[in-house]
Amino acid sequence: MKSTVETLSPTRVKLAIEVPFDELKPSLQKAYREIGAQVQVPGFRRGKIPAAVIDQRVGRGAVLNEAVQEAIPQQILAAVQEHDVKTLGRPEVEITEFSDNEPLKFTAEVDVRPEITVPDLKTISVTVPAVEIGDNEIDEQINGLRERFATLKTVDRPAAEGDYVQLDLKATVDGEEVPGGSATNISHEVGSKQLLPGLDEVLVGLVADADAQFTTQLVGGDFAGRDADVEVKVRSVKDKQLPEVDDDFAQMASEFDTLDELKNDLRERLTKVKKVEQIYAARDEALKQLVEAADIPAPEGVVKDEVEGRKQAMTDQLERIGATLQDYLTSEDKTEEQIDQELTEAAQEGVRIQLLLDTIADAEDVQVSDDEFGHEIVHRAQRAQMQPQQYYDQLVQSGAAAAVFGDVRRGKALASVMEQVEMKDSEGTVLTLDDLRAASEDEHAGHNH
Numbered sequence: 001m002k003s004t005v006e007t008l009s010p011t012r013v014k015l016a017i018e019v020p021f022d023e024l025k026p027s028l029q030k031a032y033r034e035i036g037a038q039v040q041v042p043g044f045r046r047g048k049i050p051a052a053v054i055d056q057r058v059g060r061g062a063v064l065n066e067a068v069q070e071a072i073p074q075q076i077l078a079a080v081q082e083h084d085v086k087t088l089g090r091p092e093v094e095i096t097e098f099s100d101n102e103p104l105k106f107t108a109e110v111d112v113r114p115e116i117t118v119p120d121l122k123t124i125s126v127t128v129p130a131v132e133i134g135d136n137e138i139d140e141q142i143n144g145l146r147e148r149f150a151t152l153k154t155v156d157r158p159a160a161e162g163d164y165v166q167l168d169l170k171a172t173v174d175g176e177e178v179p180g181g182s183a184t185n186i187s188h189e190v191g192s193k194q195l196l197p198g199l200d201e202v203l204v205g206l207v208a209d210a211d212a213q214f215t216t217q218l219v220g221g222d223f224a225g226r227d228a229d230v231e232v233k234v235r236s237v238k239d240k241q242l243p244e245v246d247d248d249f250a251q252m253a254s255e256f257d258t259l260d261e262l263k264n265d266l267r268e269r270l271t272k273v274k275k276v277e278q279i280y281a282a283r284d285e286a287l288k289q290l291v292e293a294a295d296i297p298a299p300e301g302v303v304k305d306e307v308e309g310r311k312q313a314m315t316d317q318l319e320r321i322g323a324t325l326q327d328y329l330t331s332e333d334k335t336e337e338q339i340d341q342e343l344t345e346a347a348q349e350g351v352r353i354q355l356l357l358d359t360i361a362d363a364e365d366v367q368v369s370d371d372e373f374g375h376e377i378v379h380r381a382q383r384a385q386m387q388p389q390q391y392y393d394q395l396v397q398s399g400a401a402a403a404v405f406g407d408v409r410r411g412k413a414l415a416s417v418m419e420q421v422e423m424k425d426s427e428g429t430v431l432t433l434d435d436l437r438a439a440s441e442d443e444h445a446g447h448n449h
Contacts, residue, residue, distance in 0.1 A: 010114045014108070016105075017105070028063065039058060087113075091108040093108050116296055122421070122422070124421040131425070138263055141266045146253075150240050155238065158205045158206060161204060166187055167185075169183045169199075198216045202232060203234070206234045206237075216230055276436060291356055307343045354406075357413040
């Protein structure tokens with residue numbers, strides 16, 4: 001095999017490879033074996049069919065084609081090793097010349113890891129806003145608890161927004177009852193817009209035992225798009241009563257005896273959540289500065305694959321909730337080009353960060369132990385609700401185990417970055433990875449109450 005390498009850009013090369021026909025013979029024999037095991041020819045045992053008979057039955061061209069498809073990846077690998085090319089992503093192959101008994105000539109364009117010079121990590125300094133918890137944020141938490149412990153009390157007055165009413169509904173189109181359009185004794189919060197359009201407006205001002213009629217447009221079912229006449233009868237009006245905010249409330253809503261203790265606990269919890277967010281913000285800012293300082297290009301083939309992957313994942317996620325990409329675009333008021341642009345920018349940033357962390361991992365000779373790799377597999381298996389061994393076997397089959405290994409290695413490189421760059425808040429307090437570990441552990445402990 002002869003090969004040359006041509007640099008197309010800092011992130012892409014073109015390999016030109018020439019393979020003498022003799023070197024293709026092992027692949028050719030394998031192709032005959034595989035095709036021979038699939039075809040049935042009367043008079044021959046499966047797998048024992050002579051090459052000449054296969055040529056006649058299937059065609060020599062088909063066998064050559066199969067052999068070439070098998071040989072190309074091996075030849076690319078050999079050329080990559082010979083020229084010490086650090087490839088990324090999938091090569092784009094074009095066969096330039098090939099016929100029976102002649103050399104195979106082809107080119108392979110592939111993204112490569114660009115040469116990256118990482119600045120001294122100790123020169124990078126990041127400042128993020130200090131953590132502040134406003135009284136209004138504590139009040140919001142308290143109000144959420146009050147809502148959870150609210151009670152409903154029947155009142156003798158007309159319904160107002162925020163009240164709960166028990167009601168009966170009956171919808172008809174041209175006098176014919178709408179399937180599923182009737183309900184008895186259901187509870188509804190006035191103003192919540194949870195039921196039929198137009199209902200909330202009619203309910204305001206109605207007292208218990210009053211009824212009313214209104215017209216609404218149906219959105220689903222056999223009568224979709226038609227106007228329906230709806231009769232509504234109010235059975236009772238209830239006022240939502242929120243508990244007073246005092247020590248009794250603290251005892252009812254928490255494990256604390258006094259309101260002050262409850263508020264202090266809420267403040268501590270919020271502080272921890274914001275502390276984690278703060279350190280993540282510092283991390284993101286540090287990575288951004290490093291990517292800019294190292295002036296890392298984003299290989300286009302890898303970015304393209306990444307964008308396709310992200311878009312597919314997005315489409316699958318929407319399908320699971322019964323929506324299409326078009327529905328999503330409409331609800332977000334965006335065009336497909338805008339979404340592609342956003343995905344491309346996110347993918348470029350993601351790929352640049354990966355390249356940066358891989359380079360740092362190489363420079364610092366970061367190793368991943370079996371324990372660390374196993375720990376990540378167990379963690380991912382739990383998230384996928386699978387047994388670790390089953391999850392790992394799937395990874396190996398799909399060829400994705402190396403990618404997970406790469407993620408763990410990058411994670412270690414990232415921890416090293418966070419230990420070396422200077423991270424502080426606007427008040428001058430130094431932030432460290434230990435703060436993140438402490439806050440995260442407290443967070444987990446907090447959830448286990």
